[in-house]
Amino acid sequence: MFSKGTKRKFSDGGEDLSEDGLLGARVASSYSLQRQSLLDMSLIKLQLCHMLVEPNLCRSVLIANTVRQIQEEMTHDGSWHVVTEAFCGASHSPSERLVATEVLCRSRETDAEPKLFSVISYEGCHEEEVVADETLCSVSVSGTDSNVCLAGRMGRVWEKRELNGIERGEEALSGDDEEIDNEDEASTEAPKTIGQVFGTFEIKNGSTGPDSALEELFSDVDTSYYDLDTMLTGIQSTPKMGPYDLLDGLAPSHSSPSVVAAPTCRSDLNELDHIMEIIVGS
């Protein structure tokens, strides 16, 4: 009555082959998961770099370079579109991915010896031996071409238009372009571009005049934000990202602006009042 055990359906040929395939697929997806976690962790670090006790430009540059590397590999992989979907639709929140990172990075003391798996590199032409525990720590990334083309794109990693630019080259992802095009275009301002992040490390020396000082203070603020029209009709249009809404970009709130526009807009207006007070010099 009870079968002893169902044989695997696709084990027509040697069982070993399917086992390897299954194993390889599992490891590959584990690697992608870890890589994704690393990407998320890096992006959050970049966003929060200004909250450090000691602002550290070197650290930010190194993290940004790491993000570029991951992005380049994922682009070659063809898995970069997954990231864009994440930012558009936010299928799972970043905090969940952070938990995954913590689990992945926890060292497993019970392991007697490291297990060796094969990981297919993104070029698919050779396999690398990889220690399972530390998949991220010792994987060969072959043939890194100059990533000059990605430098500009890094700065607008949340800009969907730019991401479309990358994906046009990828035939397999053409299906996703439509979906992205239909996304709300107004909410595409990146909370902080890479240039702005690096810019916050400057120490201003001396006074160059009160006007220029004010200009510098507000140089990275989108001035159209203060249009009277925008203020009065802000509830109807999609709220733009203010200089303080750093982490909101990672939250799913921007995927459906019509639903969450009101509360987001209200807090923006409070911020706006505060800024206006400073400008007017009350």
Place this chain on the structure above:
Amino acid sequence: MGEDGESPKINHSFLRDYVTEADVISTVEFNQTGDLLATGDKGGRVVIFQRETESKGECEELGESGEYNVYSTFQSHEPDFDYLKSLEIEEKINKIRWLPQQNAAHFLLSTNDKRPEGYNLKDEEGRIKDVSTVTSLRVPVLKPADLMVEVRPRRIFSNGHTYHVNSISVNSDGETYLSADDLRINMWHLDITDRSFNIVDIKPANMEDLTEVITAAEFHPQHCHLFVYSSSKGTLRLCDMRDSALCDRHSKIFEEPEDPGNRSFFSEIISSVSDVKFSHSGRYLLTRDYLTVKVWDLHMDKGPVETYQVHEYLRSRLCSLYENDCIFDKFECVWNSNDSVIMTGAYNSFFRMFDRETGRGVTLEAWRENSKPRAVLRTRRVYTGGRRRRGDVGVDSLDFTKKILHMAWHPAENIIAIAATNNLYIFQDRVKPENQ
């Protein structure tokens, strides 16, 4: 009623272990003779220790030298606030460098993130009387009096840096010095505080293209026209100021080709050089990156001539070290007086010394509770496999909050100063009587 049953145990140990952030030592430096030792801390304070020069008496046989006692302490930098960027400018002393002593006064440079400052130390009391002037015999009376050391800020070198200053280096000419921040290196004349010459500028036109920053810089110990600077990509650039005014084009670039077998997403981060030091001879360079210290020959730019593993067991943990930011820790490295031994810090209050002649390394610990004063330091070991010996520490037991980042080696003798959080440890070589 439930309160009676509860006995909230207040854990007082955290109070004992609590270290005021301001007391954390951020730099250590001996002067040229080794008689003075300066430390700077995160609160902007400088403490100077002086070596006792009294006759050693019976201690001489044991080879014990004079102790270091506090000589002077002063506030070098004050916390500052950048109103335009709404940023606090840290008063933390990043580096102290002594100038060659020219008269009775001592002059040192100390720098925080924003600007170097020069201080003149004059000893107002305590001059040794010339014996020939003593004409009458008097019973000496000990009068307790505070040692008066006059410290006057002599020079404030402002407005030189937009980014955070990470290095200062006094030139062998004794008249100029360089200060380096993340993107620029400036050269100053010690007597001119309102002007500096920019000698290296790697800031790109578009900050988004920034991929590399300057991490450390130093003048050559003998050639006043040569200096080296290291980058976050692990390269060293030797520059000759005679070539051009702006030394953006290096005379020589030192870099090690990447090992493809060890490549990972963290490769670049761990290759970033945190410290670079010329040897006393001027022939070699010592660099520290996250996992190794390397010795480079100035005549060979293809790669280092020696590489020493500081804590290779961390290579498999880079992901978690990236997560907790430890991977960005900047360790210093130092040479001994005759360039035969190199030393650098690690975690868990450990520091490592490598004998260049034998190639062997030893691990020592700067932790008060594990060693009594004047006791011989015993070597420590991190367990990485094989037979486990008593006293071995497992990698998972390492305390990553106890980092030895800053250290100095006496210019002539085997005396080392190690900064461990808010404590300063001074170790000296105990010369065994039978070896004399």
